Structures are given as structure tokens and as C-alpha cells.
Amino acid sequence: MVALDGPSGTGKTTVARKLAAKLGAGYLDTGAMYRLVTLAVLRAGVDPEDAAAVAALARELEVSVGTDPARPRARLAGEDVGDEIRTARVDAAVSAVSAVPAVREVLVAGQRRIIEHVLDTAGGIVVDGRDIGTVVVPDAPLKVFLTASAAVRAARRSAQDTAAGRSADPATVLASVERRDQLDSTRATSPLRPADDAVVFDTSELSVEQVLVALSELASQRG
Numbered sequence: 223m224v225a226l227d228g229p230s231g232t233g234k235t236t237v238a239r240k241l242a243a244k245l246g247a248g249y250l251d252t253g254a255m256y257r258l259v260t261l262a263v264l265r266a267g268v269d270p271e272d273a274a275a276v277a278a279l280a281r282e283l284e285v286s287v288g289t290d291p292a293r294p295r296a297r298l299a300g301e302d303v304g305d306e307i308r309t310a311r312v313d314a315a316v317s318a319v320s321a322v323p324a325v326r327e328v329l330v331a332g333q334r335r336i337i338e339h340v341l342d343t344a345g346g347i348v349v350d351g352r353d354i355g356t357v358v359v360p361d362a363p364l365k366v367f368l369t370a371s372a373a374v375r376a377a378r379r380s381a382q383d384t385a386a387g388r389s390a391d392p393a394t395v396l397a398s399v400e401r402r403d404q405l406d407s408t409r410a411t412s413p414l415r416p417a418d419d420a421v422v423f424d425t426s427e428l429s430v431e432q433v434l435v436a437l438s439e440l441a442s443q444r445g
């Protein structure tokens with residue numbers, strides 16, 4: 223079990239999926255779960271800042287994410303939503319939605335159930351998020367926290383968006399990344415921060431392959 227936390231644009235998701243495939247383990251993208259709730263909030267016309275309405279909606283939702291690192295599908299009430307959870311609209315609202323304690327309560331309980339099930343069946347799992355080492359699985363044998371400068375993270379997000387056919391003005395992406403980090407690391411419930419016993423890796427100057435080699439080594443020692 224590897225807990226992989228950090229802000230966006232650190233290469234976390236790419237590394238987590240590749241690491242899971244390499245280890246023959248499952249993969250859980252907890253960010254996709256917060257994005258699914260956010261998409262449902264937007265589709266329902268609920269104000270993402272209206273915590274009571276967001277909480278009520280989250281309690282009724284059927285959110286599901288696959289754990290195959292090659293194809294982690296995200297579903298809302300059975301519908302495969304594809305890349306609709308990765309739009310700028312969802313990016314702009316997801317931090318407000320994920321700061322609502324009831325949303326975190328519902329999703330963390332679901333995450334723990336998925337992790338337990340995958341550990342029982344596949345034997346291992348790489349979990350990608352913001353609070354995995356601090357809250358979801360505080361006794362994970364290996365906790366990694368990836369960081370990178372805001373400029374590098376924005377450049378990576380822009381490249382990802384361009385590759386996926388989404389608009390990606392670098393200045394807008396940088397502003398969105400910085401805003402999301404600020405909101406995620408200052409919220410009252412489960413703020414983004416490294417666990418005291420996490421290995422912190424700055425990936426600004428490293429390629430995905432270099433990070434993968436380092437993490438595979440750590441995982442083979444204590445994953």
C-alpha cells in the first residue's frame with residue numbers, strides 16, 4: 223500500500239498509475255471522486271459554496287471509480303463521465319466542494335472500503351490524493367508527498383490540457399493551480415500537507431521515469 227499525496231502538476235497521477243501497473247497493484251484516484259461530486263453539483267445547478275446543499279447532494283450520490291491503473295473509469299450513477307470531470311469548470315469549483323466536511327466524510331468512508339477490498343483481492347494498491355497519508359490511511363507503510371514549483375506544475379498542467387484537447391493558456395492555468403493549492407492547503411478539514419512520516423520528493427527537476435525508479439525502490443523496501 224502506497225499513499226501518494228501532493229498538489230496538482232507534480233506528476234502524481236502519472237507516477238501513481240505507472241507505479242501501480244509496475245507493482246501489479248490496484249490504483250485509486252481519490253481526486254476523481256471529489257471531481258465526480260463537483261460535476262454532480264454543477265449539473266444540479268447547486269452553488270458550490272452552499273455547503274448545506276452540497277452536503278445533502280453528496281449523501282445521495284452514487285459515485286464510483288475503477289481501480290485498474292490502465293483504465294480508471296469514473297462513474298456518476300452508473301454513467302461513465304470520461305473527461306467531463308477534468309474541465310476548467312470542475313477545476314474552479316472542486317476545492318469549495320471538497321472543503322465541505324460531509325463530502326469528505328462520505329468519500330473517505332468509500333475510499334477506505336475500496337482500499338480494503340483491493341488489498342484483499344489484488345494484494346496491493348497505490349492511492350493518489352491530498353490526505354491519504356494524514357487521514358485516509360494514516361498507518362500506510364509507505365507515504366510519499368510529491369512537490370514541484372508552481373511554475374513547473376502549471377507548465378505540466380498546460381501540456382496535459384493541450385494533449386487532451388482542452389484550452390490551456392499558461393497564465394490562466396498557473397492562476398488556477400495556485401488558487402486551488404491555496405484553498406486546499408488552508409481549509410479547516412484535512413488540509414493538504416505532508417504526513418510527519420512522509421518521504422517528500424521535489425519533482426521540479428525530475429522526469430516521470432526518475433521519480434518512478436525512486437518510488438519503486440522505496441515500495442520494494444516497505445510498500
Ligand code: C5P
Nearest residue numbers: 230252253254256316317320351352353
Ligand atoms: O487530484 P486532483 O487534482 O484530481 O484533485 C482535485 C481536487 O480534489 C483537489 O484540488 C482537492 O480540492 C480535492 N481532493 C481532496 N482530497 C483528495 C483528493 C482530491 O480534497 N484526497
